[in-house]
Amino acid sequence: MVTKSWLYDVILYIYALSLLFYFSDFIGPNRSAKRMGAGLLSFVWVLQTAYLIYNLVVHNRTAAYSLFETLFMLSWLLVTVSLIVNRFFRIELFVFLVNVIGFAVLALNFFSNPNVSPTLASWKINDELLFIHVSLSIAGYTAFAVAAVFSGMYLFLHRQLKEKKWSKLMQRLPSLDKTDHYAYVSVILGAPLLLLGISLGIVWIALEGDMALFFDPKVINSWFVLLVYIFYLFQRLVLHTPGNKLAMWNLAAFFIMALNVVFANFYSTFHQWS
Missing domain, CATH: 1.20.120 (Four Helix Bundle (Hemerythrin (Met), subunit A))
Structure with missing residues (x-):
């Protein structure tokens, strides 16, 4: 399992950047912004999916269904649903709001995990969230x-x-x-x-x-x-x-x-x- 939070930080920043593009497309239709937002969000989904598969393969059943993995699965499903809606429907506000919730759930999941240590040794994990x-x-x-x-x-x-x-x-x-x-x-x-x-x-x-x-x-x-x-x-x-x-x-x-x-x-x- 990844115990350093730098990878989680990267995922959150990419997630945030994708939401900027989605918001821009919602305010005024912009195919380039929507394409960038969808691409970045898809990358977040790939990282989440890879983590889920790794976790299911490496860990036992009890660990796979802990609170951390449950919240992670919730965030992954929110991203999955938003990508489906983005692909087949034009409801940009729905995609943006759903992913704001997914973003918060993912952050709560990452930084509430006691097994994750901060990137800097002098920090607490909550300090990294605050940063x-x-x-x-x-x-x-x-x-x-x-x-x-x-x-x-x-x-x-x-x-x-x-x-x-x-x-x-x-x-x-x-x-x-x-x-x-x-x-x-x-x-x-x-x-x-x-x-x-x-x-x-x-x-x-x-x-x-x-x-x-x-x-x-x-x-x-x-x-x-x-x-x-x-x-x-x-x-x-x-x-x-x-x-x-x-x-x-x-x-x-x-x-x-x-x-x-x-x-x-x-x-x-x-x-x-x-």
Whole structure:
């Protein structure tokens, strides 16, 4: 059996990357993104299948039906079902949501296994889970920061054009359509990264065994930030809100996210800077 967690980390990161492509395809039909997502998810399925076969061959019947293997089988079945649906139906939202659940189950399975040791000797296994949680969340925050910069550029260009003020700086900036599109793409990347980060945070809390942490202000506010960005996507895709209003909403969402990160040290019981 694999006892080092580095292989599990690789599987989780590949899984997360596949979900980014699936989310992108769900937001706006994109054959290339869907193909990449399906390819990466298929690779995750192959790794899971190889592990299951190895486990059944090498281990006795009791070990094969332990809680670890049961949860692993559940995650494997969720991936299998989503690949079948992806192949024969066009229900991208179903595929994405099912795999968010599968991703969380797989993480819970990996990091709750007492036989798995962390990659770094100085870490505990929960520290490695926390590292992945933080890395995905920070990647999401980075994408949101990029989106905020493009939204600020959009508002600047929009105001200059409205007032018919021309300058050399305007010539060096992308057009309104491009800045709006770049901000939109950044949010598409940031939203699923934050969702996956939150899901791993939930797994970490479950493994810590302190259910009160589910109601920590930082956790609640993180869900609120995610909903704010989802509403941004809803405004763009369903309500067809004008670009200047979307840009202002994007900046407001980033401000809320920044406050959530900065002031976590003052009101969160465990999200604190040391």
